[in-house]
Amino acid sequence: MLFAVHLLLLLAGPLSVAGKQLQPEHGVEDHHANSSRQALLGAAEGSPSLRIAPGNTDFALNLYHLVSSQRAGQNIFFSPLSISAGLAMLSLGARSHTKDQILKHLGFNLTQLPEPTIHQGFRHLLHKLGHPSSGMEAHLGSSLFLSQDLELVPAFLNDTAAFYNASVFHANFREPVEAARLINEHVREGTRGKISDLIANLSPSTQLVLVNYIYFKALWEKPFPLFKTKPSDFHVDENTVIQVPMMIQEREMHRYFHDRHLPCSVLHLDYKGGALALLILPDPGKMAEVEEVLTPEMLRRWNRLLHKLGPGRKLELHFPKFSITTSYVLDQILPLLGFTDLLSPQADFSGIIKQGHLQVPKGFHKATLDVNEFGTEAAAATSFVAFLSAVRKDPHVLKFNRPFLMAILSPDKHNILFLGKIVNPLKL
Numbered sequence: 001m002l003f004a005v006h007l008l009l010l011l012a013g014p015l016s017v018a019g020k021q022l023q024p025e026h027g028v029e030d031h032h033a034n035s036s037r038q039a040l041l042g043a044a045e046g047s048p049s050l051r052i053a054p055g056n057t058d059f060a061l062n063l064y065h066l067v068s069s070q071r072a073g074q075n076i077f078f079s080p081l082s083i084s085a086g087l088a089m090l091s092l093g094a095r096s097h098t099k100d101q102i103l104k105h106l107g108f109n110l111t112q113l114p115e116p117t118i119h120q121g122f123r124h125l126l127h128k129l130g131h132p133s134s135g136m137e138a139h140l141g142s143s144l145f146l147s148q149d150l151e152l153v154p155a156f157l158n159d160t161a162a163f164y165n166a167s168v169f170h171a172n173f174r175e176p177v178e179a180a181r182l183i184n185e186h187v188r189e190g191t192r193g194k195i196s197d198l199i200a201n202l203s204p205s206t207q208l209v210l211v212n213y214i215y216f217k218a219l220w221e222k223p224f225p226l227f228k229t230k231p232s233d234f235h236v237d238e239n240t241v242i243q244v245p246m247m248i249q250e251r252e253m254h255r256y257f258h259d260r261h262l263p264c265s266v267l268h269l270d271y272k273g274g275a276l277a278l279l280i281l282p283d284p285g286k287m288a289e290v291e292e293v294l295t296p297e298m299l300r301r302w303n304r305l306l307h308k309l310g311p312g313r314k315l316e317l318h319f320p321k322f323s324i325t326t327s328y329v330l331d332q333i334l335p336l337l338g339f340t341d342l343l344s345p346q347a348d349f350s351g352i353i354k355q356g357h358l359q360v361p362k363g364f365h366k367a368t369l370d371v372n373e374f375g376t377e378a379a380a381a382t383s384f385v386a387f388l389s390a391v392r393k394d395p396h397v398l399k400f401n402r403p404f405l406m407a408i409l410s411p412d413k414h415n416i417l418f419l420g421k422i423v424n425p426l427k428l
């Protein structure tokens, strides 16, 4: 006899670029990068996390373009890596066509990249991210919440723990409010309080909930002096001007250029700990034109060009201080990206439960982004600025006072932790 099981896939991704709360002791472990943890990974040649990067980038941009086409003129912000990892983890319990479809639409060519390599790639990447370095804290976590009367296939439990470091919890879904509270509390802890209400309500027939979250916090390598921040105009579109707190750096060295072939400027902002932000500022009114050519090849081209610029040039940089939260219902989006099995009665998740039929997974993704100055170094920066401004001649200026694109890259520079378009920094 078949019974139906409801699976929920929840993904959360807060990004906090706010440094003051960082605990300095996180830097300590840095010196042991080579120790037992590294051995545990079996980190072999051709780093597995690099091998999954091209697929992850393809998926990230496919998802971006779909969301952008559905939400014209709105802020976009999500963690493609968290969504990829969640779906790859789900694929561990999928069988036959369903499994192939998930992995294929995640951007992986199974001829070139056998399934075990994909999971090893995520394991490697998760371990590298989870390894704290000074100035940066990143953690991608996974959890399974299941009802007591559900019998999971042991290999699924094993594999999700081994590759995705997933923890398993029991929940009583017959008390949906209580179960939702338990899950939300768990996500709140995993995201250091940044995402507190991932799910609003839960069906009493739910039997399995799969949660992925990513937490990332980093300090700018070159912080913005606090006292310089002041309200400035931000041109949301031709007819809308708002006032935002604008952070200003006057004379720092950065890698940036104006694209000779496209109407946009491109800038690298480094974080301490190795991650970096790739910022793309279209010329006024040119966002659509730039989005149109936003491909993995274009990202690689921009990165290559920026890299060639060495230590960079002096820049007067204006960048808004803001905080946004976005959420997406993945089960409405993913089928449009080719994940059609996920929503169909033919979906084969026989690798997750022993008997019965697992119903349509529901997926939610929520992400928040905070950007600020990291003001602790403001005093030191002040005198520096004053000194240099005396010799300033022809300053190069970049004002992020209109919609822009933002990608946060992992410290290996190959995976997109977060991707977004900031249209209106005041829209939460």
Ligand SMILES: *[C@@H]1O[C@H](CO)[C@@H](O)[C@H](O)[C@H]1NC(C)=O
Binding pocket: 034
């Ligand atoms: C890293 O580990 C290898 C093998 O365990 C060892 O030979 C090497 O000396 C270590 N390097 C550092 C910097 O600890």
Ligand SMILES: *[C@@H]1O[C@H](CO)[C@@H](O)[C@H](O)[C@H]1NC(C)=O
Binding pocket: 109, 110, 111, 112
């Ligand atoms: C997958 O890789 C194989 C071998 O490199 C190649 O022949 C095939 O065209 C690729 N498939 C897709 C869909 O790219």
Ligand SMILES: *[C@@H]1O[C@H](CO)[C@@H](O)[C@H](O)[C@H]1NC(C)=O
Binding pocket: 126, 127, 130, 131, 139, 140, 141, 165, 167
């Ligand atoms: C794995 O999960 C445990 C418990 O959530 C956590 O303490 C640990 O840091 C995680 N490991 C990695 C490498 O993320």
Ligand SMILES: *[C@@H]1O[C@H](CO)[C@@H](O)[C@H](O)[C@H]1NC(C)=O
Binding pocket: 154, 155, 158
């Ligand atoms: C799960 O892992 C344990 C310990 O690693 C192993 O002994 C067991 O055979 C595994 N079970 C399955 C079903 O893979």
